[in-house]
Amino acid sequence: MEQRITVDSILDKKFSTVAKGFNQQEVDEYLDQICDEFDRRDAEMNTLRQEIAQLKAAQANGSNTVPQQTRPEAATDDSFREILEMAKRVKDQTIADAQTKASQILANAENEARQQLSDLTKQKEDLTAQVNSLKALAKSYYEQAQNALNGLSKLL
Incomplete structure (x- = not known):
């Protein structure tokens, strides 16, 4: 099973070198992992947006039910921005x-x-x-x- 990509794993990633630079396949695989993580986080963000919309609708209707495990959308955006910056640096x-x-x-x-x-x-x-x-x-x-x-x- 593939390891989850974190900011630390991006920063700590070491690529082996071959005769003419970095191992292209290894770099490609790592970038694919980053893309997969972005897709996963994008899906998570969409889910959170739906939950926010439900909460707003529930609040407008006067309901007090709150779905569990919600987190602010800004934190997710910051995480994406941070990962994008790390990927750019790599x-x-x-x-x-x-x-x-x-x-x-x-x-x-x-x-x-x-x-x-x-x-x-x-x-x-x-x-x-x-x-x-x-x-x-x-x-x-x-x-x-x-x-x-x-x-x-x-x-x-």
Whole structure:
């Protein structure tokens, strides 16, 4: 059975984080619970309004019967307002946390890309130096072979 949502449960709600922010399913389920609680309280408010209307009608008719467990409508409105404010704060905090996490992920990706580019540039420079060294060595071998052939042709 689902737990009733209270102001304290909204304030104390902790969402687990995944690689790219909060667990979307967990947040959605929690918001669904809040909506269900609002629906329940809305139905309760409608019931209380009906009771108020009955009391007013009974008072107008001079009757002294009062239904049990009535409470002022203003308290219910305050509760709704309080829950809405808490839900807005949770939403705002979730968005802020997600934006912070996205900024961190982006900064990390940019730093990693810069580092990889730097590493690749160094590798390119090293390989270019090796290629130039091999070209010089090949040229040297070619010249030695050419000189050897010239020496042999003079002997013949």
